[in-house]
Amino acid sequence: MILGIIHNISILLALSMLHYLFGLKPVNHYRGIREIALGVLVGLIGIVLMLTPWTLQPGLVFDSRSILLSVTGIIVGPIPTIIAMATTALYRIYMAGDGILMGVASIITSGTTGILWGALRKNWYKKNRVKELLLMGLVTHILMIADMVFLPEEIRFSTFVNVGPIVILAYPLATVFLGIVMHTNIERYESRTRYREAEKRKTSFFNASKDMMHIKDNNFRYIEVNDALLDFFGKSADEVLGKTDGELLTEGDIDDAIISDNEVLDRNVTIKIEERFGTRLYEATKFPVLLESGKYGVGAVVRDLTTAAQKREIQDAILNISKSSLIHTSLSDFLFEVHHQLSTIISAKNIYVAMYDKETDMYSYPYFVDDEDVVEEGLTEYLHGSLTDYVRRSGKGKIINRNIEEELRKDGLIFATYGTDSSVWMGAPLFDVDFGEVIGVIVVQDYEDSRAYNNEDLALLEIFANNIGMFIERISIIQSLKEAKLKAEESDKLKSSFLANMSHEIRTPMNGIMGFANLLLEEVEDPEHKEYLQIITKSAERLLATINDVLDISRIEAGQVVISKCEFDLNELLVELHGFFKANSSKIDLRLSLESQEPYLISTDKIKLNQIITNLLGNAIKFTIDGYVEIGYTKGISNFTVYVKDTGIGIPEDKLDAVFDRFVQAHTTSDNEFEGTGLGLSISKLFAELLGGRIWVKSKLGEGSTFFLTLPQE
Secondary structure (H helix, E strand, O other), rough: OHHHHHHHHHHHHHHHHHEEEEEHOOOOOOHHHHHHHHHHHHHHHHHHHHOOOEEEEEEEEOOOHHHHHHHHHHHHHHHHHHHHHHHHHHHHHHHOOOOOHHHHHHHHHHHHHHHHHHHOOOHHHHHHHHHHHHHHHHHHHHHHHHHHHHHHHHHHHHHHHHHHHHHHHHHHHHHHHHHHHHHHHHHHHHHHHHHHHHHHHHHHHHOOOOEEEEOOOOOOEEEEOOOHHHHOOOOHHHHHOOOOOOOOOOOOOOOHHHHHHHHHHHOOOOOOEEEEEEEEEEEEEEEEEEOOOOEEEEEEEEEHHHHHHHHHHHHHHHHHHHHHHOOOOOOOHHHHHHHHHHHOOOOOEEEEEEEEEEEOEEEEEEEEEOOOOOOOOOOOEOOOOOOHHHHHOOOEEEEHHHHHHHHHOOOOOOOOOOOOOOEEEEEEEEOOEEEOOEEEEEEEOOOOOOOOOOHHHHHHHHHHHHHHHHHHHHHHHHHHHHHHHHHOOOOOOHHHHHHHHHHHEEEEHHHHHHHHHHHHHHHHOHHHHHHHHHHHHHHHHHHHHHHHHHHHHHOOOOOOOOOOEEEEEEEHHHHHHHHHHHHHOOOOEEEEEEEOOOEEEEOOOHHHHHHHHHHHHHHHHHHOOOOOEEEEEOOOOOEEEEEEEOOOOOOOOOOHHHHHOOOOOOOOOOOOOOOOOOHHHHHHHHHHHHOOOHHHEEEEEEOOEEEEEEOOOO
8 A cells, every 4th residue: 555655656746747847837728739638648647546556455446546636627727637537537447346436436526626626716826825735635535535435335334444544634635745846836937937038038128229238247257248249349149258358358448447347346336437449439337236146246338429429529610610710810720720620520630721713723722731741831833633623623522542533534534643642532622602613622631541531521521611611701701891991981971881881781681580580480399499589589670670770870871861751641640650559558558649630731751750759659668667658749830849758767867968879878777678779869860850850858867758859840
């Protein structure tokens, strides 16, 4: 009996190993041949158990198939269990004997108990699996004892006495043992599966990043790397893992990497540093990582900043050139700054600028720096058939190495050599401000490295060339303006004429600025950018108003203002102005005082009078915080007087006369509360004098002002 039990336990342990290898999760639904094969396998094990039984008497054998089937039912699942029950039942029928009915019944009850227990108590293993397995084992084997009713009557009692205690005491414990082993198999397998999936996710995450990622052990040997780092080394994972930077990097400065790795481990902190390797710049975020050994290693995410740094350098260089073009007025000084900024981005040790004179068909060199060649100051030459002349004639930037130069010579596009031959030559045309004509060429060359320049470098050189062209045009305009200014200063009239012409020329681009700013205001959504555009628009409007005022004054002084008198109704004009300002100035009370409702016909320049009254009303409303503004007129014998009265802040007594001077305001504050050009009253005074009248003011500080305009009636 003891040997039989030992044999059965050994077979059940073999079952647990097969379960670990082939059948790990409960099979509740048919999914394929695997479930059938698993059921047959369990059935065969049941048969093996029955082949090594302990025999109570001939025809009455006992084994551990009830343990097998009940545990299979709760852990492996119903489908394989049913197949195993059918297999073992058929074999038990084949064995025959007095215990055939009990054997088949115990197969059915034990397998069914396991299946029902797993179905009705799905989370049996989460609370107390030992208790659950023990209870199931007791139920299974109580039913097995009950199945003794199928034994012949003469052997029931003796069988119960001999077998019952062992079945009740030993079999439930064996059920617990086998159930724990098989469920532990499931947990172990699921744990390994989760680990493999986690490793797969980690590897996928590592390799999805364009940044280099790695983990080093406490001896700074690589133990985890991603594809980006392998690409950097140009090696496989087997060639990198287990090695240090010193073993992998044969050239370049690795001191920064070694120092930062040591700092992470020594201080147990996360650091972010920039490291250089060769000509490339990297940003590394390094942090301590707890290893399986219990020691700390170094993890890192390394980002290549070379391209971003180059873009920043290019942006800074272009910005500096733009600023420099507004500061310098000397071409040589500006070209020196261009050379300096260009040298921070590309190889520009050898550089020259050749300016082309269309009338003489010759080139001059306002800037020339070269290791091999020297030109005399003031030198001019033809350069026919040269690379420089080829770029000017084509109007396109070129990168030319010795092979390309040879092809150009074969095609007859170049046929002359000037200066020392270089490994690579790059030139870009200088255009005039309208991009209609090439006025020169900027050239950089490298005598050693034939791969010193690429298309991005050429595009950059063309940007610099455009800035040079605009600068040359600007200083040419400045020189012309200086000459014009000197001529204009010969008399006030010429000076005013010059100012008028300049004001007119400025208005055109100002209108363009305002137009494009307004278009951008409709498209831009970022609040900060929208605020900037509003500032641009407001500033442009103020500048345009100033230009218009300057233009009016300059035209008056230059004698270009023509007085066009006509007869019109003064009442009608004042009613129109009152209605316009009232609609746009709701903060104060705007009053209209007419001496008579009947038409009052006067003869003067209606446009000039309208502008004068508009200036007076605008000022009154601007300087009146509370109260009212009143407009009206009084009739004289041969003249009439229009007045604009307000209850505003008033004018200091010492500034009553000065308010009519140019660019003067009675009130100025640091925060520009009352913005204006200070030209409105000056223009009004000049117009009044042209119309044969005069303008004056009465005011008291803090109580308001009244402006008077007296003009002849006819």
